[in-house]
Amino acid sequence: xxxxxxxxxxxxxxxxxxxxxxxxxxxxxxxxxxxxxxxxxxxxxxxxxxxxxxxxxxxxxxxxxxxx
Amino acid sequence: xxxxxxxxxxxxxxxxxxxxxxxxxxxxxxxxxxxxxxxxxxxxxxxxxxxxxxxxxxxxxxxxxxxxxxxxxxxxxxxxxxxxxxxxxxxxxxxxxxxxxxxxxxxxxxxxxxxxxxxxxxxxxxxxxxxxxxxxxxxxxxxxxxxxxxxxxxxxxxxxxxxxxxxxxxxxxxxxxxxxxxxxxxxxxxxxxxxxxxxxxxxxxxxx
Numbered sequence: 123x124x125x126x127x128x129x130x131x132x133x134x135x136x137x138x139x140x141x142x143x144x145x146x147x148x149x150x151x152x153x154x155x156x157x158x159x160x161x162x163x164x165x166x167x168x169x170x171x172x173x174x175x176x177x178x179x180x181x182x183x184x185x186x187x188x189x190x
Numbered sequence: 191x192x193x194x195x196x197x198x199x200x201x202x203x204x205x206x207x208x209x210x211x212x213x214x215x216x217x218x219x220x221x222x223x224x225x226x227x228x229x230x231x232x233x234x235x236x237x238x239x240x241x242x243x244x245x246x247x248x249x250x251x252x253x254x255x256x257x258x259x260x261x262x263x264x265x266x267x268x269x270x271x272x273x274x275x276x277x278x279x280x281x282x283x284x285x286x287x288x289x290x291x292x293x294x295x296x297x298x299x300x301x302x303x304x305x306x307x308x309x310x311x312x313x314x315x316x317x318x319x320x321x322x323x324x325x326x327x328x329x330x331x332x333x334x335x336x337x338x339x340x341x342x343x344x345x346x347x348x349x350x351x352x353x354x355x356x357x358x359x360x361x362x363x364x365x366x367x368x369x370x371x372x373x374x375x376x377x378x379x380x381x382x383x384x385x386x387x388x389x390x391x392x393x394x395x396x397x398x
Contacts, residue, residue, distance in 0.1 A: 174313070175192055175267045178336030181353065188348045188361050 193268035195355035202349035205240040212344035217329025225309040245291035245309035246381035253283035269311040279303040312339040
């Protein structure tokens with residue numbers, strides 16, 4: 123009988139610890155969520171923004187010579 | 191937005207390897223790594239054809255699809271580049287690429303190949319444009335300088351065309367019309383996709 127009571131009290135203790143932990147975690151998340159700003163998703167596409175291709179005089183000259 | 195493409199006119203290529211040399215020189219590519227090479231079909235047989243081959247910067251790049259660490263990315267101009275800092279040298283891209291473009295500085299087992307190296311369309315890598323770091327890892331960034339890849343600019347017969355896909359396709363179309371043949375561009379459908387079956391003309395008569 124006493125062994126059964128011990129088991130029960132241990133369960134209650136663990137339940138209480140679990141509930142308390144979850145509550146504190148929820149409180150932390152609630153505090154931090156407003157501070158988090160939405161970040162743009164990083165994907166393989168368009169990772170690099172460069173000056174890149176632009177039809178310069180040099181390139182136009184190349185296209186002209188390639189037409190020969 | 192322009193999409194960068196290579197196109198090799200096999201009717202014009204004379205197998206001079208000028209493009210290969212220009213690439214090596216421009217990007218200081220180490221020994222054993224060939225970003226570009228000239229392949230001759232039916233070598234020695236009358237009517238042989240030569241093609242200059244490098245990374246075709248595919249629209250749906252297989253290397254990009256198989257890379258386990260996602261090193262590949264596509265720039266706004268459609269150039270397929272990679273981040274050498276993240277490469278683990280697994281070689282999957284080499285097996286996936288239909289053009290044999292990915293190159294490795296060493297021969298060895300998994301992880302012993304070194305960082306993958308390939309044609310960058312002379313557009314460098316993720317580092318700052320035309321920085322020392324970028325040059326050391328990827329070679330020259332001519333695109334940011336308002337130039338096109340050294341191989342295409344060097345080609346004496348203008349067989350290798352590089353640049354805005356719309357422009358070079360127009361140039362090639364004019365050539366094909368003038369000579370009345372040679373409209374089949376090697377590697378084009380592999381790299382940039384085949385036309386939809388619905389758009390293809392129906393076969394004329396007879397059984398196929």
